[in-house]
Amino acid sequence: MNISDAAADSGLPAKTIRYYEDIGLVSPGRLANGYRDYDEHDLHKLRFLQRARGLGFSVEDCRVLLSLYEDRNRASADVKKIAKTHLIEIERKIAELQSLRDTLSDLVQSCHGDDRPNCPIINDLAR
Amino acid sequence: MNISDAAADSGLPAKTIRYYEDIGLVSPGRLANGYRDYDEHDLHKLRFLQRARGLGFSVEDCRVLLSLYEDRNRASADVKKIAKTHLIEIERKIAELQSLRDTLSDLVQSCHGDDRPNCPIINDLAR
DNA sequence: TCTTGACCTTCCAGTTGCTGGAAAGTCTAT
DNA sequence: ATAGACTTTCCAGCAACTGGAAGGTCAAGA
Numbered sequence: 578m579n580i581s582d583a584a585a586d587s588g589l590p591a592k593t594i595r596y597y598e599d600i601g602l603v604s605p606g607r608l609a610n611g612y613r614d615y616d617e618h619d620l621h622k623l624r625f626l627q628r629a630r631g632l633g634f635s636v637e638d639c640r641v642l643l644s645l646y647e648d649r650n651r652a653s654a655d656v657k658k659i660a661k662t663h664l665i666e667i668e669r670k671i672a673e674l675q676s677l678r679d680t681l682s683d684l685v686q687s688c689h690g691d692d693r694p695n696c697p698i699i700n701d702l703a704r
Numbered sequence: 705m706n707i708s709d710a711a712a713d714s715g716l717p718a719k720t721i722r723y724y725e726d727i728g729l730v731s732p733g734r735l736a737n738g739y740r741d742y743d744e745h746d747l748h749k750l751r752f753l754q755r756a757r758g759l760g761f762s763v764e765d766c767r768v769l770l771s772l773y774e775d776r777n778r779a780s781a782d783v784k785k786i787a788k789t790h791l792i793e794i795e796r797k798i799a800e801l802q803s804l805r806d807t808l809s810d811l812v813q814s815c816h817g818d819d820r821p822n823c824p825i826i827n828d829l830a831r
Numbered sequence: 832t833c834t835t836g837a838c839c840t841t842c843c844a845g846t847t848g849c850t851g852g853a854a855a856g857t858c859t860a861t
Numbered sequence: 862a863t864a865g866a867c868t869t870t871c872c873a874g875c876a877a878c879t880g881g882a883a884g885g886t887c888a889a890g891a
Contacts, residue, residue, distance in 0.1 A: 581867075592850060595869095600848090610857060612868060621830065628829050633804050636848065646826050656825045657817035664808050671801045677760050678794045685791055690784035698783045699773050702755050703748065708838075719879060722840095727877090737886060739839055763877065 583615040587623035597626060602640060622646075634663055710742040714750035724753060729767060749773075761790055 583605075584591045597603050598613070603622045605613045615623070625646060629639045638659055645651040687697040710732075711718045724730050725740075730749045732742045742750070752773055756766045765786055772778040814824040 579868080590850080591868095593848085596849060610868080612857085625829050628831075630848090632808055632829075633801075642826070642829065645823075646830060649821060651821050651823070651826075652819045653815050653821065653823035653825075654817040654819065656823045657812060657815045660808060660812050660815070660825050664805065664812055667801055667805045667808065671798060671805065674760075674794055674798045674801070678791065678798065681759055681787060681791050681794065685784060685787050688780050688784045688787070690781040692779045692781065694776060694778050694780065696772075696778065696780035696783045698780075698787050699769070699778075702752050702759075702769065703773060704755075706839075717879085718839095720877085723878060737839080739886085757877090 578615040578620070580613050580615070583613075583620060583623060586620055587627050589623060589627050594623060597623070600636070602626060602636075602643065632663075633667060634659075638663065705742040705747070707740050707742070710740075710747060710750060713747055714754050716750055716754045721750060724750070727763070729753060729763075729770065759790075760794060761786075765790065 578586070580591045580594055583589075584594060587594070589597075594603070595613075598605070603619055603626070605615045605619045608614050622643060625643060626639055629642055630636070634642060641659060642656065645656050684698045684701055705713070707718045707721060710716075711721060714721070716724075721730070722740075725732070730746055730753070732740045732746045735741050749770060752770060753766055756769055757763070761769060768786060769783065772783050811825045811828055
């Protein structure tokens with residue numbers, strides 16, 4: 578299967594698939610003409626990657642998860658640890674964004690937003 | 705005032721302050737020896753930047769906000785518009801992260817995390 | 832006066848995860 | 862034969878810094 582079909586199948590752009598090969602995540606075979614040739618196993622890995630990236634795992638996390646995915650003797654604890662760390666990080670980001678939103682929301686509400694120059698948002702930033 | 709004092713005053717790393725000069729945000733005068741020399745006005749702008757960046761505004765947003773900050777005749781509506789757009793973007797990110805967290809949290813809970821290879825997290829990623 | 836150490840300068844490279852584009856080769860259909 | 866839709870590689874760029882190297886400057890102490 579060539580790269581554009583692999584892209585359609587996995588939901589990843591062809592450019593991204595080539596990039597994943599560059600960084601050693603999925604290396605398909607090659608045809609006589611030099612074209613990449615994806616087999617079922619490659620496709621599984623690409624789908625795995627697109628899903629894991631969609632869940633916000635870093636590419637380096639994905640590399641580890643992929644190797645665990647390939648390892649029939651992995652311990653589920655290893656996977657859980659990565660996922661848990663990621664979960665905590667996501668929760669930290671949510672909290673940070675919420676506090677940001679609260680501050681910003683207050684500022685936006687306090688600004689009447691008309692032609693006059695007086696602006697509580699700018700005043701706050703400058704304080 | 706030299707760069708390390710400006711850094712201490714504004715809460716920005718010296719490296720970042722030099723970077724802001726590179727991209728044309730804050731350009732201090734220079735002493736005879738070539739050292740940067742920050743005056744009160746520069747410091748105000750640096751503080752403004754660190755606060756606006758802390759609120760998650762992009763550097764390009766900051767550039768506009770800074771020019772509005774400098775403009776005594778700005779309309780508060782202009783500022784409010786930028787802040788509102790940013791607020792919406794933050795809310796979008798929060799919602800995205802929350803949905804991510806819910807999915808990931810379910811996965812983590814369903815994985816017993818022991819020595820055995822069976823792992824619902826990997827299974828889900830591979831599905 | 833010399834030296835040490837803490838500053839300062841510029842410039843270049845690397846980070847993350849792609850994405851766009853150029854130049855050139857290949858395949859398929861008309 | 863030729864058009865156009867693929868494919869390849871390589872190089873550059875995005876955001877917003879950050880680290881490090883190589884070298885200049887300055888203030889304090891022996």
